[in-house]
Amino acid sequence: MKPESAKRIIDAYFDVFxxxxxxxxxxxxxxxxxxxxxxxxxxxxxRNREAFIAMLLKEPEPEPVELDAQVEMIYLFPYLIxxxxxxxxxxxxxxxxxxxxGRPRALTDKESRYVCQEIGKLIAQGVSRLDAQDRxxxxxxxxxxxxxxxxSVQRAWQNRKQSFDPGSENTKSLGxxxxxxxxxx
Numbered sequence: 001m002k003p004e005s006a007k008r009i010i011d012a013y014f015d016v017f018x019x020x021x022x023x024x025x026x027x028x029x030x031x032x033x034x035x036x037x038x039x040x041x042x043x044x045x046x047r048n049r050e051a052f053i054a055m056l057l058k059e060p061e062p063e064p065v066e067l068d069a070q071v072e073m074i075y076l077f078p079y080l081i082x083x084x085x086x087x088x089x090x091x092x093x094x095x096x097x098x099x100x101x102g103r104p105r106a107l108t109d110k111e112s113r114y115v116c117q118e119i120g121k122l123i124a125q126g127v128s129r130l131d132a133q134d135r136x137x138x139x140x141x142x143x144x145x146x147x148x149x150x151x152s153v154q155r156a157w158q159n160r161k162q163s164f165d166p167g168s169e170n171t172k173s174l175g176x177x178x179x180x181x182x183x184x185x
Contacts, residue, residue, distance in 0.1 A: 106148045112156035113163045133157060
């Protein structure tokens with residue numbers, strides 16, 4: 001902001017404070033903040049247009065200058081929100097989990113559970129663990145139409161306890177994980 005613009009704003013505040021017989025800037029600022037707080041408190045219970053109209057009809061008629069100023073403030077509101085929104089969104093974004101990065105997993109949690117069950121069945125039939133994992137890697141590649149490597153199947157087998165544990169984070173939805181994170185804060 002240019003110094004001239006800042007001076008115009010400060011002068012406008014002091015002019016208003018003089019009109020209201022307010023002696024210091026701190027007293028004037030406290031008056032403005034109290035006014036905003038009162039207005040905010042009166043707007044909080046409003047839930048629809050009719051309630052808003054009813055509240056306005058109970059208010060005393062403003063002076064023409066006051067009415068013009070209120071209307072002007074309302075029209076400037078979107079620009080104020082636009083300035084404040086990036087800061088608020090930055091704070092809100094902190095509650096969401098970080099992107100894990102890296103390559104997307106070849107198997108979903110549901111597919112990992114299926115792979116582990118099938119490997120278990122093959123091992124029960126006497127097939128070696130490595131052969132069972134290799135068979136499932138080929139089967140899942142055909143089923144999904146994309147390459148599912150042996151290492152992905154081995155990773156699913158290695159993490160099978162987490163896949164079948166009911167208290168595991170893997171079984172919770174994104175909403176559930178966000179709610180848990182909010183509760184911990």
